[in-house]
Amino acid sequence: MKIGNLNLDNKVFLSPMAGVTDLPFRLICKEQDCGMLYTEMVNAKALCYDDQNTKKMLKIEEEEHPVAIQIFGSDPEYMGGAAKILNSYPNEILDINMGCPAPKVVKNGDGSALLKNPELAAKVLRAVVDNSEKPVTLKIRKGWDDTCINAVEIAKIAQDCGISAIAVHGRTREQYYSGKADWDIIKEVKQNVSIPVIGNGDVFEVEDAINMLNKTNCDAIMIGRGAQGNPWIFKRINHYMQTGEILPDPTxxxxxxxxxxxxxxxxxxxxxxxxxxxxxxxxxxxxxxxxxxxxxxxxxxxxxxxxxxxxxxxxxxxxxxxxx
Structure with a gap:
């Protein structure tokens, strides 16, 4: 698995989750063979204003690598500024959040709200890519709601803007985490871009991961809620992919x-x-x-x-x- 110039040992990643993927949890997941860790999302504007609480979230330990720092925002200037600041940080990947469904995020036009504004999304993507010395990736949802399913359109824009890989969560913003993740949209994105595509949504068991890979042909898997209280999922999926054997559940x-x-x-x-x-x-x-x-x-x-x-x-x- 390769993203930009970065070679990864395996293709089972931890999804960024606000209030969950802090340093201690990332270290626990890394011990269980997680292929890439993501920080909690960080407010680009707060970072540009040197907010100390925001900077605390960016602490990375030596044993974590490779790590992606995820930023969010809808102002190209602040997003580009944050990318520039993060050039001096030890993360390997810079990730852009266009998937967060939280009301306090979308009311400012950030997170998944950017899916409704592809023109602004493109400006944000270019600003980050132009200012980052590291590979830039993007996380999106299927779309805003059932009337605005545009993951393929956004993925093509992202590729044109120089994004190195894209993660797709198979739900709309309106769904939050309800209903079933649509893996067909992940497959569709994969068929329409040449950059690596990371599948996300409803991977809770080893079998789910294998089914997602087979059904969508995605290049990697990103696990969010499936890793909560279950960091062993990374090791168990990797073990199955290497040996065809499903390890027993943790005792x-x-x-x-x-x-x-x-x-x-x-x-x-x-x-x-x-x-x-x-x-x-x-x-x-x-x-x-x-x-x-x-x-x-x-x-x-x-x-x-x-x-x-x-x-x-x-x-x-x-x-x-x-x-x-």
Whole structure:
């Protein structure tokens, strides 16, 4: 798998997710053989104004590479300015967000709102490509809504503007994450451009990844919600592609140990107060589907100290193992 001048070891990537793909989670996914990590999306305008909270999101550790930093915005000047600033950062790829469906993003004309304005989208793409010394990629959705399905049009524009690869989520903005992802649109984009196409949407199991590759002929797969509480998905997909064998699901111990390791990394990165609260959703994802996990999730949501969360998780694991 190659994007621009960058050779990648494998073609199973972590999708950028606001409030999820911070440094600790990326490190956990990297351990599980993720082919490329993406940061949370970063506001280009805030970056140009040297906002310190924004810059904190851009911390990249040596063991993460390769990493893509994702920026969002609809002002070509700020987007180009952000690209210039990021030339000095250690990321290998610069990614542009034209897929985020969040109301607070689209109300400013950013994210997936740009799909409604191909002319402005082209200006944004050119500004970033012209100012970046690194390969620039783009993430889009199928379209804005059922009356505006224009992923192929946007992909062609992107290719003409010098974009090195494009990720396509098979839902419209209006769908958010509901309904079923349309993989046919990924196939259609792949048939209409010569740059690599990354498929995104509804990959939750090894079989989903293989089906997407077979159905769309896409060059790589990007996994978002399917990796929440399930970082093993990257290793399991890669293992299947190399051997044809499906590895067993992670054990209860693996899930709890990983949750605790993730929590420890989060405390180191964000401090105990923030980390314990931020990790509540991750722990809920790790425990999802496990025996009697609802009770322990509720209890953890009320705990404020790192040590108490760890003790609660260890106690829960012990109880489960005793019941076996």
């Amino acid at each position: 209860l111990e693996e899930k709890i140990d990983t949750a605790m390791k993730h929590l420890k990394l989060a405390v180191q990165e964000h401090g105990e107060y923030v980390a314990v609260r931020e990790m509540r959703k991750h722990i809920a994802w790790y425990l999802k589907g496990l025996r009697n996990s609802a009770k322990v999730r509720d209890e953890i949501n009320k705990i404020e100290s790192y040590e108490e969360v760890v003790n609660k998780l260890k106690g829960y694991m012990q109880d489960c193992l005793t019941l076996e």
